[in-house]
Amino acid sequence: MSALETMMPKPQRAQVNGVEIGWYEAGPRTGVPIVLCHGFPELAFSWRHQIKALADAGRWVIAPDQRGYGISEKPGDVPAYGINQLTGDLMALLDHLGVEKAIFCGHDWGGFVVWQAPLIHPDRVAGVIGLNTPFLPRAPVDPIAIMRARFGPDMYIVWFQTPDEPEAVLGADVGKTMSFFMRRPADVPVTPQPNASGSTFAFKDLLQQWNSAVDPREPLLTPEEMAVFVEAFQSGGFFGPVSWYRNFTANWEGSADLPTRIDGVPCLMITAELDAVLPPSSAEPMPAFIGDLETVMVAGSGHWTQQEKPDEVNRLMLDWLDRRFPL
Template sequence: MSALESMMPPVKRASVNGVEIAHYEAGPREGVPIVLCHGFPELAFSWRHQIKAFGDAGRWVIAPDQRGYGLSSKPGGVADYDLEHLTGDLVGLLDHLGIEKAIFVGHDWGGIVVWQMPLMHPGRVAGVIGLNTPFLPRAPADPIAIMRNRFGPDMYIVWFQNPDEPEAVLGADTAKTMRFFMRKPAGPAAGAGLSSEGGGGSTFAFRDLLRGWDGQTGPEQLLTPDELDVFADAFREGGFFGPVSWYRNFTRNWERSESLPTRIDGLPCLMITAELDAVLSPAMAEPMPAFIGDLETHMVRGSGHWTQQEKPEEVNRLMLDWLDRRFPK
């Protein structure tokens, strides 16, 4: 039996918003549901520890493989992965399950999606939890142009704008790619190691770091071999076009967001930062109180980027405590 089968509830499928979304459910179908939205390069499986804990606590929890990922549909157009589609999938999933409002929890890219939910679909959101990913106000200019100017062409989000090459590099050896990403804060994929050293080097130049990495891991390896297989097999099967295309919509999303609200008010929000996250540092969340009327913030000490997998007990404790206070059963 694979780790996916042994650590996750049975997969369910929903035809929504023109795609099929695979999702996993636990807990009684009562109360305000909690929808867990994963990031890059991840899966609903990233939330395995939270799904069990929330279900055991009597909370209705739902975790989708989002479009382009895992067992869900993988449309072939770049624009199929803009925020209109990504948030629309979540609304469609609520409709499919007969849910009016849910609490949306997002990590990494999933965090960008869930912070957009109250701006784009305010009637469907009961609360928001951001894990590592803060709410960020709309950029003053095209974010890709800003990143290219600040970090150079090799910074991974800028590099992801190129067709085909990112998919080829990431997909050449998915087990190595997943070992490279899924590490605790130690070694070359954490902290300063994410920066290419030398004159004019771009920060977060994953292409060069991955190509130059010998593939060996020590105590910083986050996943068991069985858990690693779930991720490696999923990306070997599904490829990286969809996941990378989420990034290829930064400019489109920015262009289309001009008329959206700039604040979130009247909605309970929780922000959980990770002390050692080199990509989404706790400092990025500091301006959030200026934009969110009802915000509680906590930091998970000693955790890098993959917080719900690195420090699951702490993440579960913080989320369940907040849920019990703000959404008592």
């Protein structure tokens, strides 16, 4: 049996919000469910350690492969991956399951989704847990323009705006791509260095030049776990995942009338000490925009926090849930 079969509940699928969404579910169908939202380039499988721990603690857990990923449908047009569609999928999944409200927990891009959920669907969100990804107020100008000016034209999010090329580069050798990403942090925090164009976080250059034999970072996954990710992206490709990023400008344009604060919703922010892309400092402004917020940091963790430090993440989540949403 594969790691997916041995470490995850049985997959389920349903047509919701105009697409077929696949998800994994565990624990008793009682209380307020926790919906776990993965990031890039990940899967519901990224939450395997949390699914088990939460279910063992008597919590109802729902972990979807979000649209464009894994066993879920992969629309072929960029606008299908806007924030209204991504949050709408989650709410439609709640409708399908007969759930009024849920606690939404998101990592990486999933964090952006769950922080937008109470602004777009305030009546459906009981609580929010952000992992690595902070809540940020609406930018004063197009965020892609800000990133291009700050990090250069080859910064990965700016590069992702290019048609066709990013998914071709990422998909040329999926095993190499996933091994490049899924690593523990180096013992000493690494300051991103600019490439020839002056760009930092230039993943295209880094990936194409990368050699696993000289990478000081240790692999994060077992070969069996890595196979789950490689098979999923070999089958599904990277168009959908990259298209989430291609909606940054449209999402920004469409958010002009949304609230700028989150109030009346208990929130937990879990930062990671060694995350180079989303450092703990990025969460420091959050108390000014969230009325009910707790912030904690996972020491020694890089970006893939729920997989790098699962016991610590599980402990922090369960402590907060037991206090704010007791069974």
